[in-house]
Amino acid sequence: KQEVTQIPAALSVPEGENLVLNCSFTDSAIYNLQWFRQDPGKGLTSLLLIQSSQREQTSGRLNASLDKSSGRSTLYIAASQPGDSATYLCAVSGDNAGNMLTFGGGTRLMVKP
Amino acid sequence: SAVISQKPSRDICQRGTSLTIQCQVDSQVTMMFWYRQQPGQSLTLIATANQGSEATYESGFVIDKFPISRPNLTFSTLTVSNMSPEDSSIYLCSVERGGSGSVYDEQFFGPGTRLTVL
Numbered sequence: 401k402q403e404v405t406q407i408p409a410a411l412s413v414p415e416g417e418n419l420v421l422n423c424s425f426t427d428s429a430i431y432n433l434q435w436f437r438q439d440p441g442k443g444l445t446s447l448l449l450i451q452s453s454q455r456e457q458t459s460g461r462l463n464a465s466l467d468k469s470s471g472r473s474t475l476y477i478a479a480s481q482p483g484d485s486a487t488y489l490c491a492v493s494g495d496n497a498g499n500m501l502t503f504g505g506g507t508r509l510m511v512k513p
Numbered sequence: 514s515a516v517i518s519q520k521p522s523r524d525i526c527q528r529g530t531s532l533t534i535q536c537q538v539d540s541q542v543t544m545m546f547w548y549r550q551q552p553g554q555s556l557t558l559i560a561t562a563n564q565g566s567e568a569t570y571e572s573g574f575v576i577d578k579f580p581i582s583r584p585n586l587t588f589s590t591l592t593v594s595n596m597s598p599e600d601s602s603i604y605l606c607s608v609e610r611g612g613s614g615s616v617y618d619e620q621f622f623g624p625g626t627r628l629t630v631l
Contacts, residue, residue, distance in 0.1 A: 443519075446619055500546065
């Protein structure tokens with residue numbers, strides 16, 4: 401059974417810092433990995449999708465990398481802003497059950513002005 | 514991306530009652546998914562709903578408690594039956610972009626329904 405772990409569970413940084421969020425998964429036989437953002441009490445916003453054959457994806461100040469063989473992904477946020485404060489979730493898909501996503505517990509990020 | 518709406522956005526319900534949550538998508542999709550997010554927790558898949566067939570439930574979830582309908586390719590409902598306070602959660606539906614069913618499709622989520630059971 402796939403298990404996804406995110407470290408750290410919570411992170412507080414001053415505005416302007418570059419930061420890295422970590423995601424690890426136990427079964428490397430994945431189809432893709434997605435990073436999401438969730439604001440308190442809200443739904444999920446898709447940030448980046450990395451297919452299993454890809455190494456990284458970039459969108460603006462966000463860069464996500466994938467090392468499938470070691471079961472790891474990182475989300476790099478450059479020049480953090482208070483508006484980046486949210487919970488960041490990674491999720492992997494790809495097991496015999498089809499396209500279902502298995503989620504990590506999330507990293508709760510606070511960027512202080 | 515896909516535009517997904519859910520109704521209601523939130524509700525407060527009494528123990529023993531049932532609530533039906535609606536999910537509407539702006540384009541036809543093959544697969545729709547229902548997730549639950551308990552307070553302070555991450556998301557857990559309840560079931561996968563394909564049009565024209567019965568929903569497939571994950572371990573720990575049963576049809577009698579969470580009946581699902583999928584009458585067409587743009588709409589689905591999830592009912593939370595005989596509710597108890599333990600059912601208080603955010604319920605989210607999601608779809609895959611394009612509806613091609615490819616494992617490489619990106620998933621998009623609705624805004625969620627926040628349910629509180631007293």
